Amino acid sequence: MGIVVAKFGGTSVGTGERIKKAANSVVNEYMQGNQVVVVVSAINKTTDESIKLVNESIGDTVTEKQLAGILAMGEMQSVRIMAATIESLGVKAEYIDPFSEKWPVITDSNYLNAKIDKKKTAQQAKEHIVKLLNQGIIPVVCGFLGRDLEGVVTTLGRGGSDVSAFLLGHCIGADEVIIVTDVKGVMSTDPRKLNTARKLDKITVEEMIDLANYGAQVLHPNALRYKDPNIKAKIISFEYGDLRVQGTDIIGPSHSEEDVITITKLEEKLSVLAVVGEDLMNKQGIIANVTEKVSENNLSIYGISTGESSITLFFSEKDAEKAHEVLHDLVIRGDRLSSISLGQKIAMISVVSHDFIDTPGIITSITKPLHENNINIVELSSSQTAVVVFVDWDDGDKAHKLIKETLQ
Template structure:
C-alpha cells in the first residue's frame, strides 16, 4: 500500500469530462489498495477571469483580504466538484478548504504571497491521515493557506504545486504525481520546436532551474519540499491513469537539501581575453571554449563584459591554456590581447532556500565589503552563489561567508 499525492492542474480538470476522467484515475489507484490525497487547482482560467471581474468591479480598490477570499473560490469550487465526482464513482471523499477544521496548511499573514509555517503544517496535516485510514479520499484546495487569525492566504501563482509537494513531505508520502496538460518535461517548448522530446528523468536542480527560467510545467518553489525518499513524476492528463509513464524527478541529494559552503583546495587561474565590443561578435566565446575543450582543459567559470571574456581554470592548466588562447587572439582580428592573472579562490554557497530569500547576495557579500576583501567575480543561480576572490583572501572570505549562514 502506498500513499500518493495527486495534483491536478487547471487544464487537466478544464471541464466536466476531464474532471470525471481525473476522478476515475484516482479511483483506479484507490482500488489497488493505495491511499490518495488529491490536490486541485482552479478550473482552467477561473482565477484569471475572477481577477478581471474584480478589476472592473472595484477599480482595484479591493483589500488584500477581500482579494484572497475571491481568488480562493476557484480552488474551492474545483475541490467540491472533484470530491462529488469521486463519490459518484462509489468511493468516500471529503473536500478540504481553509474554512474547515481539517485544513492543514498554515502560513504567515502575507495574504497574497504567503510563506508556509512548516512546523505547524506538519502537525495539522496529520488529521488527513485519519481520513485516509477511514477509507476517505481527501480533496484539498491547492494554492491556498490560512494564517493564525483564520484569514485565507494564497501561495502565489503555481501554488498548487507547492501544496502537493508540501503535503507529500508532511505526510511522508511515497509519491507525488503532478498531472498537467503535457506528458512530462520536454527537451524544449514543443510549441516552439516540434522536435522536442519528452525526458524520462530530470534532477531536482535541473527542474528548478528550468522552471525558474520560464518552463511552465512546475513551480520552482515547490521543489524545496521535495525530499529524496519521496518519488515524484509529471504526467499528462490524457492518459487518465496515475501509473502512466511521464518524467521522473530525481533527488535532491542530501547535500542539496542543506546550506553548504565549499572552498577549492587549490588556486584557480584567471585568463582575460579583450577586444573591442567582442560581446557583439558572434562565435568568439565558442572559439575560446572549444580551443580549450579540444585539449581537455575544463573551464570552472566564465564572465563576459562588453570588451572582455574572463575564464577561470585550474592553475595546473594555466600555462597551456595561456599559449592556446594566445594563438587564437593573434589569429582573430576581433581580439587584441590576453592576460594571465593572479591566483583565485572560489567559494560556492548553496541552499534550496535561496530561491525564497530576497537580498541573499548582498547578505553574503556585505561582510566581505566590511573587511575590505575585493570580489573578483560573482555568479549566481536560484540555489547557489559563487564568489571569486584573490587566493590570499580566500580563507578569510570563506570564514566570513560561513558566519553569515550559521
C-alpha cells in the same frame, strides 16, 4: 500498498469530462491497493474570472483578506465536485477545505502570500489526513489555500497548488507525488517554438528551478522548494487518464529544503588566464574558438567572463600551464587576439539559493563585507540562483567566512 498524492491542475479539471477522467484515474489507483490524497486547483480560468469581477466591481478598495476569501471559492468548488465524482464511482471520498476541522495547511496571516507553519501543518496532516487514509477514505484537498491561526482563509501565492501537493506529500510520508497537468512532461524546449522538442524522462529539481526561473511554466520554483528528496515525483498529462503513465520524473533535490542557502569554497586552487584583443564583443565565434581549443585538450573551465577587450578564464592550477600554452597557440596563429597572461592563484566561492530571484540586493550583501575587509574581488558572476566570487587565494578562507556570517 503505498501513499500517492495526485494534484490536478485547473486545465486537468476544466470540463466535466476531464473531472470524470481524473476521478477514474484516482479510483483505479485506489483499486490497485494504494492510498490516495487528491489535491485540486480551481477549475480552469475560475480564478482569473474572479479577479476580473473584483477589479470591475470593487477595484483597489478590496482588502487582501477579502480577496483571499474570494479567490478561495474556486478551489472550494473544485474539491466538492471532485469528491462527489469519486463517490459516484463507488469509493468513499471526503472534501476538505479551510473551514473543515480536518484542514491541514496552517499559515501566518499574510493573506495573499502566506508563510506555511510547517510544524503545525505536519501535526494536522498526520492527525486528520492519515486517519482518513487509514479508514479507506480518499481526502480531496483544496490546493493553493491555507488557514491562519484565527481560522481565516489565506492563499499560498505563486505555484500554490503544487506547493500544497509537495507539502502534504512530505507531511504524510507519501511514496510519490504526481502532478497532473496539460503537458506530457518536461520538454527539451518549448514545443510551441521548436517542433523538434522532446519529452525528458527525468530532470533534477535544481534543473527544474533554473528552467522555471528563466520562463518555463511547468512548475513554479516555489513548489519545488517543498519537494522531499526521499519522495518520488513526476509530471504527467491529464489526457491519458492514468496515474501510472510515464511522464517526467523529478529527481532530488540534492539539498534539503531547509538548506535555503549553500555557501561553498572550492578546495582546489585556481589560476586566472586573461586573453585580450580589440573589440572582442563584435568578433563572431571568438568564444567558440577559445572553448573549442580548451575542449580539444580535455581541460575544464571553472569560470568564464567576457568584456569589450578581454576574455577571462579560470582553470585548476594543475591545468593552468597547459591552458596557457594551447590558448597562446590560438593567439599567435590568428589575427583576432593580441596577447594572453597567466595570473595569480585564485579561490572560488559559490553562493547558491533559489530564493535569490526574489531577494533584491543579494550581490551587495555578498560584496559589502569583502569591501569592508579590503578583500579584492577578482571576478564575479551571477545567475538567478547563484553568485560565484573569485578572490585571491590568500583571501579565500576569510572571504568564505565573511559571506557565511552575513548570509547565514
